[in-house]
Amino acid sequence: MPELIDDPRFITNGERIKAVNRAPLNDIIQTWMYQRTCAEALQLFSDKGITAGPIMSMDSIAKDPHYAERGSIVSVEDPTTGDTLKMPGVPFRM
Structure with missing residues (x-):
């Protein structure tokens, strides 16, 4: 999702957490996550140095x-x- 880097709605955390921007960002992330298994997503995060883990029941x-x-x-x-x-x-x- 490199196109999101320059999207003014998401350029700073302050912009990302605004109510008007939060829902579209959540939708983008949700769509991305549904296209991968948990293991695939975690591996991609790890490869990019992003700390992440599964939410377990x-x-x-x-x-x-x-x-x-x-x-x-x-x-x-x-x-x-x-x-x-x-x-x-x-x-x-x-």
């Missing part, structure tokens, strides 16, 4: 091997019912 996180290895989801027992619940673990390690 709780179900995706619970099934992801990386999060499992880090202990991001832990099982705890509810003291009242005795049920086992899954909840976020400690988000950082020292």
